[in-house]
Amino acid sequence: MSEDPEKLPEAGHSILENVSEIKKRGRGRPAEHPRELYEACAKGRAQTRRGKQNYIYMAHAMTGFAAEKERYSYLFTPKYRTTILAEIGRLSHPRLMASVAGEICATRMKTAKAVGLCRRMRGKGSPDASTLAKKIKRTIQDYRDRHPNLSEADVATALIMVA
DSSP states (O other): OOOOTTTSOOTTOOHHHHHHTSOOOOSSSOOSSOHHHHHHHSTTTOSSHHHHHHHHHHHHHHHHTGGGTTTTHHHHSSSOOHHHHHHHHTOSSHHHHHHHHHHHHHHTOOHHHHHHHHHHHTTOSOOOHHHHHHHHHHHHHHHHHHOTTOOHHHHHHHHHHHO
């Protein structure tokens, strides 16, 4: 065995410690923004990449609404609605951002509904007929559990009345 003694690990260091110092490719999704933008925009606010992306998208939305802060005051007072602003910032077109933000401010939507609206506008999470059918079936079953004397004919009549 003719290995160079200078290349061997020092006494007290194991080979695994040396291997752990080698930089590996990160796991998960690739970065969506340059590293400098992550560091500049989200300094000290968020630990995860997703959290930093939220601050980047929030800043993108805020710059789009800077001129009309009074019109979108619901998003900025009493404190920034960071989750809503981050979802608005993910929208691709400025006019779409403005119309969604205007609707959210006009109706004063809660966060979960506002985020759902933004995601639907991006084409994410759009409902389909099978999901709707499952929800209707579950609702009817819950109602029938509370009212056991309800017949199939009554349910069919109610559905016809709604349609």
